[in-house]
Amino acid sequence: MELSKIADNLSIEQAQRILENFPYSPWQVVAATTGSYLVYKLAGFVKWWLIDPQFxxxxxxxxxxxxxxxxxxxxxxxxxxxxxxxxxxxxxxxxxxxxxxxxxxxxxxxxxxxxxxxxxxxxxxxxxxxxxxxxxxxxxxGKGGVLFAEGEDHRRQRKIMNPCFGPAQIRDLMPIFLDKAFQLRDIWIRQVEESGQEDKEIDVMVWLTRATLDVIGLAGFDYEFNTLTEGEKNELVLAFMELFAPAQGPPFLALLSNFIPFLRMLPTKRARASAHSKEVMARIGKQLVQDKRAAVVAATSGSGGVEKKTVVGRDLLSVLIKANMARDVKDSERMSDEEVMGQIMTMLIAGHETTATSLTWLLYDLSQPEHKHIQNRLREELLTLKSDRPTMEELNSLPYLDAVVRENLRINSVVxxxxxxxxxxxxxxxxxxxxxxxxxxxxxxxxxxxxxxxxxxxxxxxxxxxxxxxxxxxxxxxxxxxxxxxxxxxEIPGVFSTIMTFLGGPRACIGYRFALMEMKALIFALIRDMAYELPDPAPKIERKSQ
CATH class of the missing domain: 3.30.43.20 (Uridine Diphospho-n-acetylenolpyruvylglucosamine Reductase; domain 2)
Incomplete structure (x- = not known):
């Protein structure tokens, strides 16, 4: 007889008697079920850990x-x-x-x-x-960023984001790159002048990080961090620094939590700090998205809506929101608010720290006594440009500058x-x-x-x-x-210059053109008017990663 028919013919009184005569208590049943499940999971874990590698x-x-x-x-x-x-x-x-x-x-x-x-x-x-x-x-x-996405989600996000990082858009961002490059140059020149000496020791990594953070704030989402003038006081900057603070020693607990999910629930100091930082970044990011969307709606009211071909704008977030709102984009291809928010976080980390670190290594290499001729040769070429505010095309026309950038990216790959x-x-x-x-x-x-x-x-x-x-x-x-x-x-499958620094294929760095022109603008401003050498005694520099 089928089980459903047995259930239909079973009276409530009969069911109650069966339960009353059941030899095990509810707690015993729960314990046995839980224990069986844990044994099953443990056996699977041991198989994956100790047996599968043998095959x-x-x-x-x-x-x-x-x-x-x-x-x-x-x-x-x-x-x-x-x-x-x-x-x-x-x-x-x-x-x-x-x-x-x-x-x-x-x-x-x-x-x-x-x-x-x-x-x-x-x-x-x-x-x-x-x-x-x-x-x-x-x-x-978060789950929304292009770094997190895989498969069709990644392909869809890249399709929406590609207009943000094309040559035309990067050309529009050149004034931001140059403004911040010259602002940093003037700060360093002023520090030398105030020292009353011909030279001054400067921690270039700190200042380059501030400059590139200011750049990504304005170029990324039209947000002024002002770290070059005010330091790291902005609420979003502080949250960002807290979230990505270097770990003291190898993060063994964090690594274990990747494999053992219940460890993720431990209320560690690091977990609490990360939660606070993410809350601040999410709140500010959400407001940025809302403000940009409202501005796009206001600018296009009465014009029949937004189309991909009319997507223009200075900061990347505006371009992204316009592209995402375009009426000639299918609803199935649009990004959710969570995905747009994820791009802000991605631009923030990928758009400034990598460039600052790469340029720090470049200045370090150019400061070596055996590389003084490279620094001088580069400066001579930069001085051949008549304009104090060169265009993207003018900077790209300098062969030695291009060679220096390529070689720095090759030998000092930040990733x-x-x-x-x-x-x-x-x-x-x-x-x-x-x-x-x-x-x-x-x-x-x-x-x-x-x-x-x-x-x-x-x-x-x-x-x-x-x-x-x-x-x-x-x-x-x-x-x-x-x-x-x-x-x-x-044979190297890199998206740029036969090197792997920006990777290659469908997951190649979408912002490599942004990074290249930002680097060239900073090099133009910082090398043309100043010379660099290591302090005496020279510090011991070690490569480390987090």
């Missing part, structure tokens, strides 16, 4: 045979070293393609082979960010690496065969769905097999020789 297709790839911890794998050694240093040592020993153990002993692939990199970045929707990285991005930016995972079982081709642990020569890498990949941006940019024996030397002249001195660089 990974990556287990025979070259790489270290030992690891430091049954929980952390090889990660403690990586955390203690400068960025990518351990990976570089392993690749020098084992070759261009290696594997090592990540968290909970999962195999992690690392390759700098150009063909393999091209396969992954050009099929980026098959190689998304791992769930753990997406959780981190969600904590920082040292990125993490992806295989969205499906796949075979990754390589341009140079490698030999696995069994002595078999391989022309492709077999990877299973879910396994992680460490993409070594900095190591690809400084690979001697690509760039020659002087790959670790700051040498702008290599870019004036075309590809003659580094023909294999054409």
């Amino acid at each position: 990974s297709p990556l287990r025979d790839a070259p790489g270290p045979d030992t690891y430091d911890s049954i929980i952390w794998g090889n990660m403690p050694k990586i955390f203690k070293a400068p960025p990518s240093k351990v990976h570089e040592e392993w690749m020098n020993k084992y070759g261009h393609t290696i594997t090592y153990r990540g968290m909970f002993l999962g195999y992690r692939l690392c390759t700098k082979d150009p063909k393999a990199l091209a396969h992954m970045v050009n099929h980026s929707y098959d190689y998304p960010k791992p769930a753990q990285i997406r959780y981190f991005l969600e904590r920082m930016f 040292d690496s990125t993490i992806r995972c295989a969205g499906k079982d796949d075979y990754i081709p390589v341009s140079t065969p490698y030999t696995d642990k069994n002595g078999v020569e391989r022309t492709e890498i077999r990877i299973a769905a879910g396994e992680q990949i460490f993409i070594p941006v900095a190591l690809a940019n400084r690979d001697k097999a690509i760039w020659g024996e002087d790959a670790d030397v700051f040498n702008p002249d290599r870019w004036l020789e075309g590809n003659n001195s580094h023909p294999r660089s054409a």
